[in-house]
Amino acid sequence: MTEPVDREKQRKALRRALPQLAKTGALLDADEDLVVYECDGLSAYRQTPLAVALPGNTQQVQQTVRACAELSIPIVPWGAGTGLSGGALAVADGLVLSLARMNRILDIDYDHRCVTVEPGVTNLAVSHAVSGHGYYYAPDPSSQIACTVGGNVAENSGGVHCLKYGTTTNNLLGLQIVLADGEMIEIGGAALERAGYDLLALFTGSEGLLGVITQATLRILRTPESAQAMMATFDSIGAAGGAVADVIGAGIVPAGMEIMDRLSIEAVEDFLGCGYPRGAAALLLVEVDGPSTEVNLQIAAVETCLRQAGATDLQHATTAEQRQRLWAGRKAAFPAMGRIAPDYYCMDGTIPRGQLATVLGRIEALSEEFDLRVANVFHAGDGNLHPLVLYDGNKPGDLEKAEELGAEILKLCVAVGGVLSGEHGIGVEKRDLMPCMFTDDDLDLQEEIRLAFDPALLLNPGKVYPQLRQCAEGRTHVHGGRRPFPDLERF
């Protein structure tokens, strides 16, 4: 453990080092101003930062990062704070570096089909800016109305269309980054390849550990000419999973495929009454998009697959309104949980699609074992599972039990050949599970790369990489003793 830090002394030093931010109200260090930044979307973890800086341009980001480097103050980059893994959780003696004020769209280039934005631009604002020209930005995380491009890049965010259109990394052409020492670098742009190693790929999804993103150039796509959706009901989750495999086996890559289980369907119907089949064991939503002649053929082929796989009820949505109605329930799945439980804990493992029935069976058993209900919504196209563990935060021990159950689910995902996180990131939430997925050698190399980019480990410390490496088997060792920062508090 380090010496307790004199917060007031550090705050004063920051104000002195960043006079321009301080005098324009872009450096917050009064306790009442910091409350907003005490947690991100994973509200079970809370920590008030030392201060918050809101730089307005790249140069100010550089100044801030340099000042922090000099004062040995850790930095936690912050977009909109919508992340679900505690990736933007403050550090007690650290600065939250909010990119919220850097929210301009800098350039729209239809010739090269790309848009250059500052990191604080929201995901949805990118699509809005180009929709009039018939374009959109493909990655669409469910928080897209609020989450920022900077955060999307840091977490390599996905959404419901990843199988066909990829995640952020597949839709990114360039970055401007401020490194841990305050140096600014630019990678990529309108050309499809860059000189040197693929640093663009390395930075994407690095959860703020390698640098602060100050600009991004995003690939935009033409809005498909046509889109059609279909909803099918199944007697079992296994049958729905089988239908997904059949669709892909038939050579169709739908834009989106979503499965919901019985509990999710009930919750959504209670919440919205959008016409989902109550009592069904599983519901499958499939959407295909592309040129209209192609879409017509594909939706017919999808229907054949679904019927052969045992779909008991089929509904078509050919107009935009019908499609929206079908999707409304799925999109409301998370808030709907609020109707049936005081709290829920959203997990984010990815599994090979074929393991769906096995994994859901095991989750059901775990649910009984822990005596907590689990609702399942599943990005079936890309194998991304979002079990929602329902609990009551006011009941002593319930949160801990929910977290323990969540960890068991993620270990299960890894055991069947999947991964700990599909799109929410490791953050603080899952960092202690990393040894379940990676060997010591795997993690050593990743941490050596991190050290090469940030030797003082000031960028988003305490995230992604475990301080104590252990997994279910009890393999434990303290690693290196490299991290000079106090452990993050857990509530």
Added chain:
Amino acid sequence: MSQIAQPADATQLASIVEAAARTRTPIVTAAGDSKWDWGRGRADDIHSDSSHGDSIPTQLSLAALSGIVDYQPSELVLVVGAATPLSQIEPLLSEQGQHLAFEPVHWRSTATAGGTVAVGLAGPRRFRAGSVRDFVLGLQFVDGKGRLVRSGGRVVKNVSGFDLWRGLTGSFGGLGLITEICFKLWPRPEAQCTLRFKRTQLQAASLTMLQLAQRQEEISALAYVPTQGVLARLEGSESALQGQIESIARDVAIDDRLSLEESHTLWRALREVESLREKSGTLWRFVVPAAGWVQLVGDLTARGIEDYHVDWGGGQVWALAGEGLPLKGHEIADRVGGIAWRLATNRQDTNAEGGPPLDPGLRRLNMRLKNACDPQGILNPGRGAF
């Protein structure tokens, strides 16, 4: 010439590298050796701080790391040993109606999966589908310390740890020696059709390409060949293609349609740069912002270079500098905001100017990554074109 050792498996390869790291002996690897002319140059640049003196490189053949590890058509996933030949992989996938959507460039018949990933070069479908690294879900590799490491996985969506596997793609074995690859697969389109738009003026050709690139039809490849004009490949279901063609024809005058056989031949020839490689001279590859190709081609022709073709909707230009026509490729690429590679003309060609130069900041960052993955600088020195 030292003898070429052939490790039997990844573990054996790891111990060879571990021993080499201790003695700082450089290691040079190949599997099919089909792309030996790629990515040479600038070795002294990156290793200026870690000279290897006179140590003779250990040459390793990775050919034994071959074979299909796992293929699950319904998961759209293929796991293979790095040395598995493309000639084995492609027919296997084809039987299931699937393929590697980035259209791997073979270059020579011995091309392997590992070489494809290490070089990171995608074919004409790069225009629509993405590059090699967009279709790699995970890798197993040996790093410069001799550790056998895994990064990534077998699923499409994955944010667990740094995306090292994507970083290694295109690194020419300079960050790690790839031993196993997990590819994301894609259904192979049932049918294709190539449309031709005769355009003799470059500006007109460029305009047509921009127009086509911005359309909603499934144009999977878009090229300009001086002798032919603009060529666009549509892909999809047999019965839906006609609808797409009609829709294009409403806005852009189509001059003719290639037969299916002509279409296959054309895109293979462009992918493998066949017509330029048949002639003697120095081959250059340019990657530029798509709207910049006309200026680049203007610069090339002003220097007497007439052999070229444009791919990736304008984003990639291949050119052949005939003998006696020295070309400052990096300079003319830089003028349009692009980069260039020169291919080695023979195995003795040191190709000092092979890779695109890096500005000082990026160069430092690249070196940090290189040093973290390969602290002794022993992995394939001289490859990795920067």
